[in-house]
Amino acid sequence: MAARNSFKVAAIQMNCELGNKKVNLERAYNLITKAVKQGAKLVVIPELFNTGYRTEEDDISLAETIPGETTNWMAEVSKELNITLVGCIMEQGKQKGLVYDTSIVTSTEGIVGTYRKTHLWDHENIRFTKGDNLPVFELEWGNLGMQICYEVGFPEGARTLALKGADIIVYPSAFGQARLYAWELATRARALENGCYVIAANRTGTEKGETVFGGHSRIINPKGEVLIQATQENDVIIAEIDINEVVQQRREIPYLRDLNRKLFM
Template sequence: MRIINIALGQLGCSHLGMEDTIRQIAEAVEQVGQKKADYLLFPELYLEQEPDQTSLEMIAATAQKHRVGVVLGYCETEQDTRYNTALFIGKNGEILGQYRKIHLLDFERNVFTPGDQCPVFDLPEGKIGLMISYDLMFPEVSRILAIKGAQLLLVLAANKFPPHPHQHVYLSSRALENHVFVAMANKVGLDGNHLYLGESTVVHPNGSTIYKCSNNVELPVISINLDEIEEARGRLDYLKNRRPAVYAKEGFGFTPTESL
């Protein structure tokens, strides 16, 4: 069996200083490490600013010590440009890469620049792709990641009350239509005038819910078996039965020779 143990960091909005927040992150890594987690997924923009080198080194050292990879949402600044970013730190404490949110809501466009890449991280446990919140509502990103070989999609979210009526539909659809596992970590609790929903979720490639958090702080670790992807794919095999040449003919944007 190819098992990945995913920890969902359904944590409250931190109003601590950067130093204390980084310490809180390290404590969460240690806690899920004791539960044998492979990777800990934090919510969207868990850090509302970019961590400095000292902070990154502290997170990386904790990740290495407990052999837990970390996916952390933060506000990235590059020169005068800001991105809503997910940073991927490996189990050895190395920076594996990052993903910049591609789809931005209207108010986000006043703050952030959209990303333009869909990386897949090829890890010993399996291949992982990242998405952030609103990306989930567009089928294109998850399909690109699946075509690139992703077996697990990790979604960083910051969804508030009242809950979006179709959130579970999107989670199930992205899993089912791409034959992948999908795990989402959401913020929870009160932050100023905003009340975050929680309900972080893990979905099976057959579209069924494996685990769903409450509306309170949680730090669960969920085991998924990547071998179950083949069974879920079955005869439907949506990826294999795609018709890229037809899509290109209809102006979808890919030439018949492209794998996408």
């Protein structure tokens, strides 16, 4: 039998104050600290956690370079608390005026890598520029793939990451309450069909009196079972996962093995 490779992971569910990075970073830090006190080694925080989501009038001024203010903060938190941290911010592109919705992973060694959202939701197509790469990051406990929010509804991205070796796929999100039916089904489906863990960290709260976020952050095992789900604003959920379960599930239902790649690749 393979050696056990288990550890605790966390999803942070939080509300954000529009445009107020100081408040949002302090809130995130407090929630991350709670997760670490419960033993979490990998922590995922929501999409655009440092600025809030509906900042369209201020996207250019709030966007940051990488490395930059927030990614440096993430690296410092990772080092201080001895964790791997995933968060999502607006990234200022090298070309002036271009902004990306970008997920970042940091560890005790600093910035490990980034992923720019490739499928943009609705008016995000006006606000942001699409990414064009699906990287997988090799970490001490396994391989990490990143998607963002709306992309949970695109099985192609998760499947590509799984085929590249991802054991865990994370979804920092600002997913709307009106479409929670899609969130409920798609988060579980992405885990089951790829035999991987899914960590989906969503927003709560209401912005501009009309955008209501759905919460329901969750950690899902390779069988598509919800191990734990957040139930309140500014919540921390923890689950122990075992990478060996990825191996076992991919043997039990061998979707990746049986995929006829000639038809799709």
